[in-house]
Amino acid sequence: MCLAVPGQVKQIFEANGTRMGRVNFGGIEKDVCLAYMPDIAIGDYTIVHVGFAITKVDEEAAHKTLALFRELGMLDEEFGEERPVEEEANHEVPH
Amino acid sequence: MKYLTEYGDGEIAQKLAHEIRQITTRPWALMEVCGGQTHSIIRNGIDQLLPPEIELIHGPGCPVCVTPLGLIDQALEIAAQPGVIFCSFGDMLRVPGSTKDLFRVKSEGADVRVVYSPLDAVNIARQSPERQVVFFGIGFETTAPANAMAVKMARQQGLKNFSMLVSHVLVPPAIEAIMTSPGNRVQAFLAAGHVCSVMGYWQYPPLAARHGVPIVITGFEPLDVMDGIRRAVAQLESGRNEVENAYERAVNFDGNGTAQQILNEVFEVTDRAWRGIGVIPKSGWSLQPAYREFDAAYRFSVTDIQTCESTLCHSGEVLQGRLKPNQCPAFGKECTPRKPLGATMVSSEGACAAYYNYGRFLNISAAN
Ligand code: SF4
Numbered sequence: 489m490c491l492a493v494p495g496q497v498k499q500i501f502e503a504n505g506t507r508m509g510r511v512n513f514g515g516i517e518k519d520v521c522l523a524y525m526p527d528i529a530i531g532d533y534t535i536v537h538v539g540f541a542i543t544k545v546d547e548e549a550a551h552k553t554l555a556l557f558r559e560l561g562m563l564d565e566e567f568g569e570e571r572p573v574e575e576e577a578n579h580e581v582p583h
Numbered sequence: 584m585k586y587l588t589e590y591g592d593g594e595i596a597q598k599l600a601h602e603i604r605q606i607t608t609r610p611w612a613l614m615e616v617c618g619g620q621t622h623s624i625i626r627n628g629i630d631q632l633l634p635p636e637i638e639l640i641h642g643p644g645c646p647v648c649v650t651p652l653g654l655i656d657q658a659l660e661i662a663a664q665p666g667v668i669f670c671s672f673g674d675m676l677r678v679p680g681s682t683k684d685l686f687r688v689k690s691e692g693a694d695v696r697v698v699y700s701p702l703d704a705v706n707i708a709r710q711s712p713e714r715q716v717v718f719f720g721i722g723f724e725t726t727a728p729a730n731a732m733a734v735k736m737a738r739q740q741g742l743k744n745f746s747m748l749v750s751h752v753l754v755p756p757a758i759e760a761i762m763t764s765p766g767n768r769v770q771a772f773l774a775a776g777h778v779c780s781v782m783g784y785w786q787y788p789p790l791a792a793r794h795g796v797p798i799v800i801t802g803f804e805p806l807d808v809m810d811g812i813r814r815a816v817a818q819l820e821s822g823r824n825e826v827e828n829a830y831e832r833a834v835n836f837d838g839n840g841t842a843q844q845i846l847n848e849v850f851e852v853t854d855r856a857w858r859g860i861g862v863i864p865k866s867g868w869s870l871q872p873a874y875r876e877f878d879a880a881y882r883f884s885v886t887d888i889q890t891c892e893s894t895l896c897h898s899g900e901v902l903q904g905r906l907k908p909n910q911c912p913a914f915g916k917e918c919t920p921r922k923p924l925g926a927t928m929v930s931s932e933g934a935c936a937a938y939y940n941y942g943r944f945l946n947i948s949a950a951n
Contacts, residue, residue: 491619492725492777506736521702524728524842535780535833538672538722539700540729542842543780543833550589550832557595557806560602 492537494545495520497530511536590804591627599809600632603816610636611819612768613812614761614904616754617723617775618645618932619803625937627805629812637816640768640904641937643757643860644775646722646750647674647930648902651856652890654750655680658719661748661883662693668711670704671719673697674930679923681891701733701747708737708745717879720747725777727751727868728842731849734870734877746879749869752855754778755786756866761903762794769904771815773801773808776830781846783838787826795824802830849874858926859899898925901934908935915939 499510500522507522511534520534525541528534533545615621621641624630630639643649659680662669669685676685676697689695694714698704701718708716720730730747737745754775761769774787779800791798797818801811811829818825828834848871855867870878895913900906908914908927918924920936927933931940 492780504736504740521700521729521732523732524839524845526841535777537725537777538729539702540732542725542728542777542839546832553810553831554589554595557592557599557810560595560598 492535492542494533494535497522497528497532497534497541500528500530509534509541511541590802590806592806596627596629596632596805596809599806599813603637603809603813604634606813606817606820607634607636608820610638611770611816612638612640613771613773613815614640614642614769615773615801615808615811616642616644616758617773617778617803618642618648618930618934618937619777620644620773620775620801620808621934622932622937623803623805623808625941627808629805629808632809633812637812639812641901641907641934642761642772642904643857643902644723644754644778645902645927645930645932645934646726646752647672647678648898648926648933649752649857649860650675650678650721650750650926651858652681652892653856654748655684656890657880657885658748659683659685659688660885661717661879662688662695663691664715664883666714667883668694668696668707668714668716669719670696670698670701670707670716672699672721675719675721677920677923677929678926679893679929681889701730702736705733705736705740705742705745708742709740712744714744715882716745717883718745718747720749720751723752723754723775723778724782724846725775725780727846727850728781728839731842731845734849734874735845737877738874746877746882747870748879749850750855751850751868752857753852753866753868754782755790756863757857758790758798759794760860760863760866762790762796764903766905769796771797771799771819773811773815774798776800776802776807776834779828779830779834779838781839781842783836783843784826784828784834785836785838791824791826797824798826800826800828800830800834802833857902859902893924896925898927898935901925901927908938911935 495511495513509522511520521540534541704718799811799815850868853869897911928935
């Protein structure tokens with residue numbers, strides 16, 4: 489139950505007086521309650537937990553962190569001795 | 584998908600691991616609070632990438648695991664009442680109560696339904712006015728906004744047949760309890776990212792200062808977890824004890840203000856028993872008096888139930904980081920995800936299930 493998954497807002501509408509959105513999760517679309525995200529707009533990424541959007545994914549911060557990670561490697565070139573890991577893309581983001 | 588695969592990059596994971604090895608000079612014990620992080624660590628083999636000095640202690644952050652036995656027994660009793668539709672997140676169904684689980688009650692004829700969201704339960708209530716619909720409202724601060732909204736909507740829609748059995752738990756009091764418990768070994772915390780998406784992290788600086796413990800807000804993808812560990816170790820090595828946000832793309836200091844407002848309106852802080860751990864003061868939420876009519880524990884007169892925990896199960900020690908799951912004698916033998924003795928073997932976020940599901944620890948347990 490604890491999964492929270494990022495997805496992209498495709499549509500925003502109202503149902504029973506509540507702000508709702510159609511959110512795309514890597515190809516699967518679901519209706520999600522946007523009551524807690526009054527400012528979210530179509531095209532934004534959001535993290536969804538048990539049918540509710542709880543936060544917006546800050547794209548700038550996402551890129552900044554990745555750039556920082558990549559830089560880590562630039563400072564340190566000698567990974568010859570390290571064995572590569574086979575990463576399984578984790579498609580679930582728990583809470 | 585965007586922001587998932589990027590944060591699973593194996594090459595960068597190696598770089599972060601290298602960095603961690605470089606800065607580590609002595610043994611440190613870190614606790615990842617959230618079961619979702621435990622799951623990510625075991626699934627992605629992050630523990631195997633770390634230098635031997637770094638020990639990860641798996642925290643109690645699995646709501647399915649810590650929901651008190653008495654409440655599971657109450658749920659079983661309510662679910663078995665005629666006319667009730669009992670709705671729950673799927674992983675609660677196999678959590679052992681004193682004598683059975685919800686799955687068993689369902690097979691005995693009770694109307695137990697798995698829902699994805701508490702709003703599904705509200706919809707069922709609207710569509711079945713002649714039935715009593717009860718939702719099992721468990722979870723940490725991440726799940727609480729959804730449950731609070733479900734109760735609010737039930738009131739707005741004038742539903743008289745919807746109620747919630749509430750057992751919410753809170754992270755900061757659990758950190759406090761761990762730090763003050765005798766024999767505590769935890770020296771730094773990886774705090775649960777999505778809890779902080781909702782709550783922000785303004786609650787943590789006093790905790791970090793009071794206990795001299797670094798707290799790093801950490802996400803769930805492999806690189807997020809590695810970076811959380813890297814930052815925690817860097818703090819420990821340099822003698823700092825700060826609150827750091829390593830999950831900036833989804834967490835800010837204040838959190839989700841709209842959600843916090845509704846949470847305060849619907850819930851009040853209460854003492855809460857954690858399964859396997861005991862009562863932690865002010866560590867949970869229950870419904871405010873103004874919403875008591877939606878409290879299933881009030882609506883259904885559930886008797887004072889005598890609980891009975893399996894004597895074989897050591898989940899309390901596992902949840903407090905005193906025992907690794909594979910050190911439990913029943914692990915993989917009497918206790919498996921198909922026949923769990925304790926709640927930590929049920930949910931995929933439970934430490935015992937994470938150890939079992941990825942297989943790596945089964946031989947170790949046999950060898951012991
Ligand atoms: S392996 Fe099973 S019996 Fe042992 S602590 Fe975990 S849940 Fe309990």
